[in-house]
Amino acid sequence: MNRIxxxxxxxxxxxxxEVEGVVWVEDGFLVLEIKQSLAGLVNTDSEVVxxxxxxxxxxxxxxxxxxxxxxxxxxxxxxxxxxxxxxISDVQLRIWRTKRFQIERLxxxxxxxxxxxxxE
Numbered sequence: 001m002n003r004i005x006x007x008x009x010x011x012x013x014x015x016x017x018e019v020e021g022v023v024w025v026e027d028g029f030l031v032l033e034i035k036q037s038l039a040g041l042v043n044t045d046s047e048v049v050x051x052x053x054x055x056x057x058x059x060x061x062x063x064x065x066x067x068x069x070x071x072x073x074x075x076x077x078x079x080x081x082x083x084x085x086x087x088i089s090d091v092q093l094r095i096w097r098t099k100r101f102q103i104e105r106l107x108x109x110x111x112x113x114x115x116x117x118x119x120e
Contacts (some may be wrong), residue, residue, distance in 0.1 A: 002109070006070065006093035008034075008085045019084050021046075023070065024095060025109045026055060030072075032093075036084055049082050053113045054095050061103050067094045070103055 004101035019036040030051040037042045055074055062069035070093040074080060078088040095103055 002021055002102055004095055004106060005071075006100050007010060007067075007093045008091075008093065010081070017084075021093075023106065024105060025113065028113045030056070030059070032083065032087060034084060047084075049079075051079060053110065055079060059107055059110055061100070061107060062092070063100070064097070066107050068097050068100055070095055070107075071092065 003022045005022055006020065008021075018037050018039075019034060020082050021032055023030065023032050025031070032049040032051070032052070032055045033046050035046045049072075051072070054074055055076070056079075057075050058071070058073040060071050062071050072079070072091040072093070073089065074091070080089075080091065085091075088095065
């Protein structure tokens with residue numbers, strides 16, 4: 001199980017709420033464990049979001065200079081509402097570029113699950 005740390009853009013009052021988490025593939029689902037903290041001081045309980053393979057139109061890596069983006073494009077807006085932050089049409093998980101190989105493996109693993117579902 002390949003767990004990769006990510007961050008999301010700051011949200012909330014004066015954008016002081018920091019959002020970070022871990023993403024991995026487990027039992028055919030893309031799993032996001034998300035934690036929020038207010039200015040790095042007050043932590044909330046972690047929230048787990050499980051995404052079915054057929055809930056995404058697309059999942060891909062967007063390469064950047066320092067932090068790459070794992071982009072999740074959902075078929076319905078329910079996913080956008082389940083993840084903290086302001087998401088218009090996709091969710092962009094910010095991941096350090098040093099984890100690029102792990103991100104690519106995670107995407108491959110998730111695509112294999114999608115193909116297996118289509119084959120059934």
